[in-house]
Amino acid sequence: MKFGQTLTEARRRFRASQTQLSALSGISQRQISFLESGRAVPRRQTVDKLAEALALNYEDAAPLYAAAGFLHWNARVEWSDVAFDEIRSPVAAVLQKQEPYPAYAVNRAGDILTSNQAFCSLVTQALGKGGVQDRLRRNIYDLTLSPDGIGRFLLNPEQVVPHVLRRLNMAALISADARHVLDRNQQTPLARKYAPRSREPMRGMPVFPERYRINTAEIGLIAITASFGSPEDAVAQEIQIEFFLPSDKTTFDWLSA
Numbered sequence: 001m002k003f004g005q006t007l008t009e010a011r012r013r014f015r016a017s018q019t020q021l022s023a024l025s026g027i028s029q030r031q032i033s034f035l036e037s038g039r040a041v042p043r044r045q046t047v048d049k050l051a052e053a054l055a056l057n058y059e060d061a062a063p064l065y066a067a068a069g070f071l072h073w074n075a076r077v078e079w080s081d082v083a084f085d086e087i088r089s090p091v092a093a094v095l096q097k098q099e100p101y102p103a104y105a106v107n108r109a110g111d112i113l114t115s116n117q118a119f120c121s122l123v124t125q126a127l128g129k130g131g132v133q134d135r136l137r138r139n140i141y142d143l144t145l146s147p148d149g150i151g152r153f154l155l156n157p158e159q160v161v162p163h164v165l166r167r168l169n170m171a172a173l174i175s176a177d178a179r180h181v182l183d184r185n186q187q188t189p190l191a192r193k194y195a196p197r198s199r200e201p202m203r204g205m206p207v208f209p210e211r212y213r214i215n216t217a218e219i220g221l222i223a224i225t226a227s228f229g230s231p232e233d234a235v236a237q238e239i240q241i242e243f244f245l246p247s248d249k250t251t252f253d254w255l256s257a
Contacts, residue, residue: 003067004036007050010064011036014054024201025053042068052170061173079105079113084239088114094241100255102221102244109177110141110168113239118255126150126214140242141168145185155211155218158197161190165198209247217254220247 011021018036022029027049034040042050047068051061079088095103095116102122104115123137127150136143143149144164154160168185171178185191209220221244246252 002038003042003064003069004038006063006067007032008036010050010054010056010060016054021050021053025049026201044068044070048170048173051173052166056173065174079107079239087239091239091241098243101246102255103242104140105239105241106140107177107240108171108175108238109181110139110171111177112138112140112143119244122214123150126153126212139181141181141185145188145190147189150212151190153212153214155213156208157190157194159208160210161194162198162200165191165195169198210244211247217250219251219254221245221251222247 011018014021016024018029018032021027022032025032027046031040031046035042035046047065047070051064056064091105092114095105095114098118099116100118102116102119104119105113107113120137123143127136127148136146136149141164144151145161151157151161168178168182172182186195207222209222211218211220224243224245226241226243227239246255
């Protein structure tokens with residue numbers, strides 16, 4: 001089935017007009033019209049946005065990705081796989097250069113593959129040493145959303161948590177591992193409280209500091225995400241690097257101490 005027909009049928013099942021889908025997805029009504037009529041070819045990010053806006057689960061989203069010619073990613077990619085032989089050392093070097101600011105590499109499901117010392121120190125200062133830290137620090141979504149995680153130190157959860165949930169929900173559309181992460185976190189207090197807000201259309205770019213109170217310090221971190229390869233390369237897109245920069249002098253001094 002052609003992509004335009006598949007998208008039209010999915011939109012009608014959702015009972016949304018092209019204008020309504022435009023508001024939900026952030027894609028112009030004109031572009032949606034072109035996609036449905038076959039006058040435009042979708043990019044991978046476009047399909048991601050449409051699938052999320054139409055609230056498609058993993059199985060229902062598969063035909064949309066297939067019609068667009070993209071892999072509906074489900075395979076588990078290990079950081080030790082030969083596919084990443086050429087980037088492991090450069091990634092480690094980039095993370096080290098980011099010191100004294102936190103940075104880590106994650107896969108689509110949020111599993112933390114490797115990190116720098118600044119990130120480890122930040123987590124240790126927040127959670128202490130031992131079992132809780134060792135368990136939660138393996139996945140960034142667990143670390144943020146768990147009642148025992150760093151989310152409880154957030155000063156602006158109304159901004160941060162909906163953004164985290166949107167990202168996890170989008171990942172769950174195309175990753176079975178991310179679906180499992182979503183399943184175990186969607187009933188946490190933070191997820192339940194902010195899930196309605198996460199389903200609201202995004203307005204503008206989600207650029208804001210993540211503000212935490214850790215011990216007696218109030219710090220602000222601005223996240224930057226980098227990915228590998230082209231948007232069509234499913235394996236490369238599985239890995240992302242997250243950098244954090246201080247949003248103010250207090251945070252700069254705290255991280256540099």
